[in-house]
Amino acid sequence: MSGGSGRIRIIAGRLRGSRIDVPNRPGLRPTPDRVRETLFNWLAPYLEGARALDLFAGAGALGIEALSRGAASVDFVERDAGLADALRATLARLKQVATVSTSAAESFLAVTRPPYAIVFLDPPYAADAWTDIARRLELGGFLAEGAMIYVESPRAQEPALPPNWQLHRALDAGDVRAALYRRVVPVG
Numbered sequence: 001m002s003g004g005s006g007r008i009r010i011i012a013g014r015l016r017g018s019r020i021d022v023p024n025r026p027g028l029r030p031t032p033d034r035v036r037e038t039l040f041n042w043l044a045p046y047l048e049g050a051r052a053l054d055l056f057a058g059a060g061a062l063g064i065e066a067l068s069r070g071a072a073s074v075d076f077v078e079r080d081a082g083l084a085d086a087l088r089a090t091l092a093r094l095k096q097v098a099t100v101s102t103s104a105a106e107s108f109l110a111v112t113r114p115p116y117a118i119v120f121l122d123p124p125y126a127a128d129a130w131t132d133i134a135r136r137l138e139l140g141g142f143l144a145e146g147a148m149i150y151v152e153s154p155r156a157q158e159p160a161l162p163p164n165w166q167l168h169r170a171l172d173a174g175d176v177r178a179a180l181y182r183r184v185v186p187v188g
Contacts, residue, residue: 008061011037013068018094022059023086030061031122031152035171035178039150040065042169042180043118046148047071052118053142055105055133060087062120062150067096071118076100077108105129109136115144122152130159138162138183147183152176 008030010018022030031039039062040047048070054063055077063074076098078084084102091098101108105123119137123129130153137143148168153159155177165181172178 008033008059010061010065010068012040013065013070015064015068015094015096018064018068020059020061020064020090021086023083025058025080025083028058028083028124030059031178032173032176035152035173035176036061036065038171039178039180040069043148043150044069046118050117051114051144052120053077053116054120055108056121056123056129057087057100058083058122060090060100062122063098064090064094064096066118066120067098074098075113075116077103077105079104105133106136109133109140109142112140113142115147116142117144117147119143119147119149121149125154125157130161134159134161134165138164143183145183145185149181149183151179151181153179 006022007019049072052066052071052074057076057078060076063076067074081102084100088100155172155175164184166184168180168182170179
């Protein structure tokens, strides 16, 4: 669905089967159903009551799936005002209460916030933002001890991530690498 408009569905939870409109935007590539299903199977033990952050939210599929499966709250960050408005409309239609910030991820991470237990890091590939955003998340106190961080990147490009982010699970699907990391607090 690269760059095209369409619809995706919520796979499981209380919003199962709900549709999310995907606006036509260059570089917008919602995480495919199969990858989302695998990711959320991995996250199942950590979701209930979790505070989550969906950076580079786009249509919001990852954060909405987290809400559907029991996350207590999700903060969505999307710099494209049109996408952020569409996401707000989707959340209202689905009767979900969540914060949608219309700002760049870097600006959002410039303000101190309570730590998140789950973070979705899926920037536009052309932005090559993984390393910088991961560093900001780690050094800025945005991650709870044991936080789970989902990183989606091109299969051929492995981003440089903080050394205390330990790979928990990974999946290659076509040209995409989907990886889930666990944050381990450095000792000393």
